[in-house]
Amino acid sequence: MLFPLDNRPVILFTTFVNMNNPMKKYPQVILKPGKEGPVLRFHPWIFSGAIQEITGKPAEGDIVECFSSKGSYLATGHCMTGSLAVKLFTFKRQEIGKDFWIAKISEAWRVRKSLGLTDNSNTTAFRLVHYEGDNMPRLIVDVYGSMAVLQAHTSGMHDVREIIAGAIISLSEGKITSVYDKSAESIRKMTGRIVEDGFLAGDVGECEVLENGNRFHVNAVTGQKTGFFLDQRDNRDLLARYSQGRTVLNMFGYTGGFSVYAAKAGAKVVHTVDSSAPAITIAAENMKLNGFDAPHYECITADARKYLDTMEQDQYDLIILDPPAYAKNVASRIQALKGYRSINAVALAKIKSGGILFTFSCSQVVDRQMFTSAITAAAVDAGRQVRIIQHLSQPADHPVNIFHQEGEYLKGLVLMVE
Ligand code: SAH
Secondary structure: OEOOOOOOOEOOOOOOOOOOOOOOOOOEEEEOOOOOHHHHOOOOEEEHHHEEEEOOOOOOOOEEEEEOOOOOEEEEEEEOOOOEEEEEEEOOOOOOOHHHHHHHHHHHHHHHHHOOOOOOOOOOEEEEEEHHHHOOOOEEEEEEOOEEEEEEOOHHHHHOHHHHHHHHHHHOOOOOOEEEEOOHHHHHHHHOOOOOOEEEEOOOOEEEEEEOOEEEEEEOOOOOOOOOOHHHHHHHHHHHHHHOOOEEEEEOOOOOHHHHHHHHOOOOEEEEEEOOHHHHHHHHHHHHHOOOOOOOOOEEEOOHHHHHHHOOOOOOOEEEEOOOOOOOOHHHHHHHHHHHHHHHHHHHHHOOOOEEEEEEEOOOOOOHHHHHHHHHHHHHHHOOOEEEEEEEOOOOOOOOOOOOHHHOOOEEEEEEEO
16 A cells, blocks of 8 residues: 555555455546545545546446546545536445445434434424535435435435435434435436335324424425425524514515514514415414414515515515525526525615615525625615624534535525615
């Protein structure tokens, strides 16, 4: 074994880790000379332009090992189609079997346990696995009380779903009894393959959870994503601090997450608006579940743009704008920035003087600086004096891998408008 400058052992292509127990041989992805830098810095993606040669004809989702042009082992991952050719999940050469995935889920569980989330009587819903943040590219697992919802975006992660479900049940010591696989849409979009959603264990697909003591009904089967937007937990908590006595518009409110917190914190009026009628039905249920009902706490099915354009000037003094990801890829980024600018300009123009705007972007390809620029342009359009009073992000159970900072997908600003 040779030790090059980066202190990683060079393993020749033909060398096995242990000759008595030869490791399974995976197809090899060999990089072009000089293209190993990002992998040496533990970035978990390899783009097709960096690849010299692929041996063994791996299919989408197959495990591959990556090597530098000089033959040193770099990392192991899942083969993808398209320009993002490999998603890496380990930088240590090893056999990728059942034990490997169980160890990964155990580590994710340990992290959530240390965050006080696995046994918390006040908050019973959390994200157990968050993509690259947990070194499991393209996998999420959300826990809602006694049920977990798994969503794989690659065939490689989907192939090990049963192992993952078993590990979750065992780590929870029997507290989690149902695991629902909700990968059909993501697998079809990412790979074109048709698979079905379904239970990997148990049969409970909806339940009531607590988030900071607030009650929410979650339906994993019919709801959007895994059923609830756990990524806004801390921001909802923060909103409560600004809500006392205010008239609130929760735009893109989904099932009323922000609305329940605002009402509980003493908002005078809370209007929840979303274009999805099923989401609005659950939002109204969630408001009732927490003791809040119309007319002060109304849930309205409407298109955001139409609602913002027709609402009265000075009607609200606290507005939340949490739209869906306007940019799904780099090609749609400019259009997305125009979208953020335009809805924020209306909200900033119409909010009451002294009002507060919580504004978000969950587009991964729109970084914090771009988002702030779009909001700055919106403030210019609105012609209002605006102060940024807080910068918001995603909570601790949606961690960002330091080697993959693109993982900080949720960006938010709290603005005070003169
Ligand atoms: N703030 C929510 C999550 C919002 S997700 C929470 O805390 O739970 C984005 C929401 O935007 C979805 O509920 C989706 O139905 C809604 N949406 C998408 N397009 C919309 C439109 N044009 N007008 C209003 N709502 C829309």
